[in-house]
Amino acid sequence: MAVLETFYDVMRRQGITRRSFVKYCSLTAAALGLGPEFVPQIAHAMETKPRTPVLWLHGLECTCCSESFIRAAHPLVKDVILSMISLDYDDTLMASAGHQAEAILDEVMEKYHGNYILAVEGNPPLNEDGMYCIIGGKPFVEQLKRVASGAKAIISWGSCASYGCVQAARPNPTQATPVHKVILDKPIIKVPGCPPIAEVMTGVITYMQTFDRLPELDRQGRPKMFYSQRIHDKCYRRPHFDAGQYVEAFDDEGARKGYCLYKVGCKGPTTYNACSTVRWNDGVSFPIQSGHGCIGCSEDGFWDKGSWYARLQDVSGFGIEASADKVGLVAAGAVGAGLAAHAAISALSRVRYKGDDAQ
Amino acid sequence: MSAPDSAILTDGDLKGTNLDGLKARPLRARRLTTVYVYEAPVRLWHWMTAASIVVLAVTGYLIGSPPPSLSGEASSHFQMGWIRYLHFAAAWIFAVGFGGRVAWAFMGNVYARELFFIPFWKLEYWKELLDEVLVYAFVKKHAKTVVGHNALARTALFFCFTLTGLFMIVTGFALYSDGTGIDSWEGRVFGWVMPWLGGNLSTHFLHHWGMWVIILFVMIHVYTVSREDIMSRQSLISAMTNGYRTFRDDRPD
Structure with a gap:
């Protein structure tokens, strides 16, 4: 491959008009919360930058992130994103399977070492040496570590990769572990949600593609543009x-x-x-x-x-499940009764002692 | 009374008073020792904090379990808005007061510092603590007289008020940053709190528990202070109103 195609090339090849392309750029700018002055910048990036290869791995997950992703709202966005990011490996979406698929993984890792983005859906279980999730005959945690070593950045898709989600819920028998606790030496963007919103996923990728850097992250590593406010x-x-x-x-x-x-x-x-x-x-x-x-x-x-x-979370360990308020009220009642009893005994003992003092 | 003679007024004590010239002994009047303990800022702070705790507990409970739903147009009500407003206003008073009280620990007298630490390494502290526990268990009749806080009071205050109050301030500001935004100063200063405590909902939960700890503390505080005021060898309620602590006897301990 002598020259990598740009997004624009890919889009034109797919029959998307220049007009639609510019529309897409404005929509993306709006979705990212950027002003109209960024539209030319996005268009320029799309026209000139080679597509970044994305390797999309699947660990313990339910594929709801992928399901969400392929439903990215605007049809244009769906078409474009799927072609533009050069999704070189995604075992649920790619045509090839088995050894062919694994061969692509190795090829991309070698060819674009340090330049590809690793997207992780799901998380690795660490118990029993990772035996609870086997990909291509090997524990997923090994594949994850291997692919992560040459990645430019890692996107943790969904709550599984970001926090652990249902497979990490107590008691977490497989010891499912979020990506950032396994891969410690790469920048990680968390895009939590079960699943994350499609436009949030495409927005994050577009931002990284356009500006060649990670979006601004909050303290927990989530892109601020989508996760800085509550529902x-x-x-x-x-x-x-x-x-x-x-x-x-x-x-x-x-x-x-x-x-x-x-x-x-x-x-x-x-x-x-x-x-x-x-x-x-x-x-x-x-x-x-x-x-x-x-x-x-x-x-x-x-x-x-x-x-x-x-x-309010229920409190267990008091015999029955009870809300904090019930426990609090019972405690207040008990303390109140205790104080009343204490006051009564105090009064009685005072009456008794009065006799002693009055001698 | 078993108080030593020194506490009984002498003829000389009456000089210059309206009782000048009377014999002191038949009057059976006693002289009480009084010490100025709680300075004005401490007393002001105490009652401000007491009032804010009442408002905080009531509004805080209602935020967790709101009153029954109102009918009519949303635009004609602002019930939860007011509940939250009062909670935040009282919280600011509590927090600023707490900060001022910390400052006063450095500026005020020696008793102003008792709230902020317990003399863990002093044997005397543990002895006094045991003494007070025995008094409250009706084993002993009287404990030592104390000018500031007794050891038991000090321990309870340190854990149930000072540390819990600090916890409520820290978690409170962290929760407040939900509204003011993660880039506000509250978000920047207290943003670490919620991940540390296991997330947003867990922080709400622990903040709620803190309320119950303080409610129980207030109940016990009001009871013991009233009880001590009646039964112990020194006054308590007046000490927190006018600042003077009166001792009912001058017996050596």
């Missing part, structure tokens, strides 16, 4: 929260009127993601809009934080 902050039901109007049960008047889902356990106030702005399926809806609270799928350990239908 709650931009939720269209927020006015009902501030007013004090809640759904008390899923079949009540409040539910029909679209009140706030806080009391039925919505995790919007504790979840950083872009669902309430970007939404899903071409902006059609998102969980809260369809009447169910957010389950907080893009937060660390969301499987282990208690019920999806209660705001």
Whole structure:
């Protein structure tokens, strides 16, 4: 391969007009929260930069990230992203299989050493030397470490790769471990969510492609442009929260009127993601809009934080499951009773001692 | 009374008073020793903090378990808005007060420092602690007189108020940064807290537990202070209102 194709070449080859291409650039700029002055910059990058090879590995996962990704809302985005990133290895999407597929992996790793992006969907289980996830006859953790060694950067797709998700939920028998705890020497971008929003995934890739650098990350390694605000902050039901109007049960008047889902356990106030702005399926809806609270799928350990239908975690270990408030009230009652008894004994002993003192 | 004679007024003590010239002994009046313990800033802080804790606990509980849903237009209510506003306003008073109180520990008298550490390595502390526990277990009748806090009070204050209060301030500001944004100063200064405590929801949870620790502490605090004021050898409630602690006897311990 003498000259690598640019995105623009690929797009034109696929019959996309120049006009559509420019539209795509403006849309992407808008999706990334950039001003119109960045549109030419994106177009320029697309026209001149060679496509970056992306190797997409799958560990312990359910493929919901891939399912989300291939549904990137705008048809143009879907077409373009899939061709533009030069997705050289993705065992669920690629035509080849078996030894052929593995051969491509080795070829890309060698040819573009230090220049390819590693996208990881799912995570490696470390227990029993990684035997709970075998890819091509070897533990996934070995493949991950091998491919990561030559990567420019790593994208952790979804909550599995970012935090561990359901396979890492207590008691985590396979010791499923998020990517950043296995690969310590590479820049890692976490794109959590179960799955992440399609436009967030394509947006992250486009940003890296366009500006040749990682997007600005927050303290936990998530791209700030999509994860710096909570669902709650931009939720269209927020006015009902501030007013004090809640759904008390899923079949009540409040539910029909679209009140706030806080009391039925919505995790919007504790979840950083872009669902309430970007939404899903071409902006059609998102969980809260369809009447169910957010389950907080893009937060660390969301499987282990208690019920999806209660705001307060239950407390186990008191014989029965009880909310913090129940335990607190019982404790307050016990302390109150104890103090009353103590006061009574104090009073009695004082009466007794009075006799001694009065001598 | 078993108090030594030195506490009984002498004829000389009456000189210059309206009782000048009377015999002191038949009056059976006693002289009490009084020490100025809690300076004005400490007292002001105490009552401000007490009031803010009441507001914080009530509004905090309501944030966790909101009152029944209101009907009508959303635009005509701001119930949760006000609950949260009061919570944040009271939290600022509590936090700024706490900061001021830390500053006063350096500027004030020796008793102003008792809240912030326990003399772990002093044998005397452990002896006094045991003494107080025995008094509260009705084994001993009286403990030593203390000018500042007794060892048991100091221990409870240090763990249940100072450390818990600090925890509430730190987790509180971390949670507050949810609203002010991760790039606000709260987000920058306290952004480490939530990942450290296992996430956003866990931080809410622990903040909620902190409330219950402080509620239990306040219950015990009010009881013991009232009890000590009546039964111990020194006054407590007046010490936190006018600053003067009165000793009911001058017996050596």
